[in-house]
Amino acid sequence: MNKQAISILYLIFFSLCLLASCHPTKPVIKIGINAEITGEAPAIGASCVNAAKLLVAEVNQSGGINVAGKKMSLELVIGDNGSKPDESVAISQRLIAQNEVVAMIGPNISSCAVPSSEIAESMGCLMISPWSTNLRTTRNSNGSFKKNVFRACFTELVETPLLARFAINHLHASQAAILYDISSESPNSAAHQFQKSFLKEGGKVVATETYTTGDRDFSAQLTKIKAANPDLLFIPAYYNDVPLIAQQARRLGITARFLGYNSWSTPDIVTLDTGHYLNGSYFSNHFSLESDLPAVKKFNTNYQSAYGQPPDDIAALTYDAIGLVIESIKKADSLNRTAIVQAMSNIEQFSGVTGDFIFLKDNHDPLKNIIILTINDGRFVYVETVKP
Amino acid sequence: MDYIAQQVINAFQLGSIYALIALGYSLVYGVLSMINFAHGDLFMLGAFTCLLLEAIVPIPLWIVLPLTMITIGFLGALLERLAYRPIRNAPRVSAIITSLGCGLIIENITLAISPYPRHMPTLLQNSTIHFYGITISFLQILVVGVSLTLMLLLDFIIRFTSLGMAIRALSCDRVMVSLLGIPANRIISLTFALGGALGGAAGLLYALAYPVISSSMGILIGWKAFVAAVIGGIGSIRGALLGAYILGTTEVISVTILPSTYRDLIAYSLLLIILVFKPYGILGEPPLQKV
Numbered sequence A: 001m002n003k004q005a006i007s008i009l010y011l012i013f014f015s016l017c018l019l020a021s022c023h024p025t026k027p028v029i030k031i032g033i034n035a036e037i038t039g040e041a042p043a044i045g046a047s048c049v050n051a052a053k054l055l056v057a058e059v060n061q062s063g064g065i066n067v068a069g070k071k072m073s074l075e076l077v078i079g080d081n082g083s084k085p086d087e088s089v090a091i092s093q094r095l096i097a098q099n100e101v102v103a104m105i106g107p108n109i110s111s112c113a114v115p116s117s118e119i120a121e122s123m124g125c126l127m128i129s130p131w132s133t134n135l136r137t138t139r140n141s142n143g144s145f146k147k148n149v150f151r152a153c154f155t156e157l158v159e160t161p162l163l164a165r166f167a168i169n170h171l172h173a174s175q176a177a178i179l180y181d182i183s184s185e186s187p188n189s190a191a192h193q194f195q196k197s198f199l200k201e202g203g204k205v206v207a208t209e210t211y212t213t214g215d216r217d218f219s220a221q222l223t224k225i226k227a228a229n230p231d232l233l234f235i236p237a238y239y240n241d242v243p244l245i246a247q248q249a250r251r252l253g254i255t256a257r258f259l260g261y262n263s264w265s266t267p268d269i270v271t272l273d274t275g276h277y278l279n280g281s282y283f284s285n286h287f288s289l290e291s292d293l294p295a296v297k298k299f300n301t302n303y304q305s306a307y308g309q310p311p312d313d314i315a316a317l318t319y320d321a322i323g324l325v326i327e328s329i330k331k332a333d334s335l336n337r338t339a340i341v342q343a344m345s346n347i348e349q350f351s352g353v354t355g356d357f358i359f360l361k362d363n364h365d366p367l368k369n370i371i372i373l374t375i376n377d378g379r380f381v382y383v384e385t386v387k388p
Numbered sequence B: 001m002d003y004i005a006q007q008v009i010n011a012f013q014l015g016s017i018y019a020l021i022a023l024g025y026s027l028v029y030g031v032l033s034m035i036n037f038a039h040g041d042l043f044m045l046g047a048f049t050c051l052l053l054e055a056i057v058p059i060p061l062w063i064v065l066p067l068t069m070i071t072i073g074f075l076g077a078l079l080e081r082l083a084y085r086p087i088r089n090a091p092r093v094s095a096i097i098t099s100l101g102c103g104l105i106i107e108n109i110t111l112a113i114s115p116y117p118r119h120m121p122t123l124l125q126n127s128t129i130h131f132y133g134i135t136i137s138f139l140q141i142l143v144v145g146v147s148l149t150l151m152l153l154l155d156f157i158i159r160f161t162s163l164g165m166a167i168r169a170l171s172c173d174r175v176m177v178s179l180l181g182i183p184a185n186r187i188i189s190l191t192f193a194l195g196g197a198l199g200g201a202a203g204l205l206y207a208l209a210y211p212v213i214s215s216s217m218g219i220l221i222g223w224k225a226f227v228a229a230v231i232g233g234i235g236s237i238r239g240a241l242l243g244a245y246i247l248g249t250t251e252v253i254s255v256t257i258l259p260s261t262y263r264d265l266i267a268y269s270l271l272l273i274i275l276v277f278k279p280y281g282i283l284g285e286p287p288l289q290k291v
Helices: A005-020 A041-063 A087-096 A109-121 A156-168 A185-200 A219-228 A242-251 A270-271 A294-307 A313-334 A339-345 B002-032 B041-056 B061-088 B092-113 B137-159 B162-172 B175-179 B186-208 B217-232 B237-257 B260-277
Strands: A028-035 A065-067 A070-080 A103-105 A126-129 A149-151 A175-181 A204-211 A230-235 A259-260 A284-286 A349-352 A355-358 A369-375 A379-386 B128-133 B133-137
Touching: A005 A284, A005 B137, A028 A041, A028 A087, A028 A126, A028 A313, A041 A070, A041 A294, A041 A313, A065 A313, A065 A369, A070 A087, A070 A259, A070 A339, A087 A109, A087 B061, A103 A313, A109 A126, A109 A149, A126 A313, A149 A204, A149 A270, A156 A185, A156 A294, A156 A369, A185 A204, A185 A230, A204 A219, A204 B137, A204 B186, A219 A242, A219 B237, A219 B260, A242 A259, A242 A270, A270 B175, A294 A313, A294 B217, A313 A339, A313 A349, B002 B041, B002 B133, B002 B137, B002 B162, B002 B217, B041 B186, B041 B217, B061 B092, B061 B186, B092 B217, B133 B186, B137 B162, B137 B186, B137 B237, B162 B175, B162 B186, B175 B186, B186 B217, B217 B237, B217 B260, B237 B260
Parallel strands: A028 A070, A028 A103, A103 A126, A126 A149, A175 A204, A175 A230, A230 A259, A259 A284
Antiparallel strands: A065 A070, A284 A369, A349 A355, A369 A379, B128 B133
8 A cells, every 4th residue: 555545544533533423412511610629639539520410410410401492411520620720721722622621610729710711701701610719710900790601609808708707796706817829829818808808807927937738847837836825826728737736736836826717628628637626716718517508417318318428618619610501501592602601691690509599790709708617626617697 | 034945945946856867868968979868758757657556556665666767777778679770870860859859759758658647646645845945845755865875876877886887888989898898789788778777757746746647748848958968067067066056956946036937037048157167167177189
């Protein structure tokens, strides 16, 4: 066989491959998941994927979604962003351009969600981050909202003022210290917002110390904090750092109460904290199983029977995020990406397992309540719901 | 006063861990003039080996420490046999790239097996000693004590045993040593085993002191220990020790005096300044040129 014949054969083969990949054969609605399955925060990715699979199975069992008079079922396309910003961008591009999803759920951690939101914005695809609380996820650098990007959680603007108010009114704290991871976006902005709010509520911030991702030794910073003698230590950090910080703080003789924010809310934090150093600590969260909403009970039972463990807040927020996508598809009554984004923009109220969502006009961040939990013998115990 | 004393203790603990890892870099560099970037990952495997052994049978520290050291020492020698020996005469940059690759392979295999951060079981009673406002935990004493003992042991091996003599001879002239009938390959394997064993011990002690372990734990600390080895004079055993304690102290001092945000900036600027004045490191010697 001569060379020309071989090249022609190759050409035909690749054209066939392209043709095959261009035309989806089944009428399904593809939803992309951009999750942190490996890397720094794998527990987050696992919860996200579990909840997504659960809701998709529930919807498909009940017959799917009616779009333009046709019953269609949901299909998930799952991508692992490795908790890395660059990989999350690559996954976003793949999901939107190659897998042709109608909407993307995730990423969850802000350092991935912010760069990925740029991709969703420029490619005109609806993106809902279940868990990223960083302002820049849904906002452009000039403060206006990105057209295609929404979130299912509250932001630091809603969370930290309520948390600071709780610390002063209920914990009677007056001298706060802050130790946070300066190289991660979410802890960084949470620390700044909290500092501002705590001062505004009448408290004093006596020490602000930082570390960088990957550090395991915090003794130098904690020794400095101990010298400032705070009665509250606010630790906005990812869950795998918190037990180490708590252990080292108590060993150095710091008696201040620990306060955390939503990144603490995975059961892994207490598995890693075998010394029970976090006992009596408080943190704010998106979701509680002890909430009395009927939707929560059903969600909890179904999740437990599918995965043998209770859902955490990332699972609940992912469940609500996909709920919002389904609501938008139903309202748009089409699979056109622009129509779906338009329908999502018109949603004003939505009731999910994490509570009631209120979307103010032209605002892509929902107004929601925060839930305060305390850690008691390795369990999260519901304290109260703080409403905005 | 007690504040300063507490920070000195913090610096000593950090420096001891850096020293144990830095020794591995220096040993290998001294013998082969190559930088084994997979060393940080051997350190990580040390922590995981201990976790694995404890998961099989709960054994006390004085048994699990030598077992971990033997396992990681063996892995270090295996790494040399499989990855570095075939390219020993290739350009040096190939060896560096190979070691970076091996490091990534080890990390990702561990990541595939254990994607979640793990908690290290407590092997020791957590007791602390308080005096004059200073807090020292038994663990800190243990970390520093075991590190110093291992370093003294290494110094003894290098200076007073025939293996140590062979290692020192190899670092002078590899070709000549083989001609004199010393089994160079076996000595190089043993050097890697020694370095690996120290790295494994460091991983174990580190995991005891900071009990959340993950597959990426060796990257940052591996780099820092490498910097320490270079500052002290890479190839020099005592230089590695000195460099490690200097790095640990600088890090703690910069946090003590300035906001912690500037820690890495200050620490590494200072180290750059040291290198400007002592380009071969503090105890390093420029290579002899024979004319």
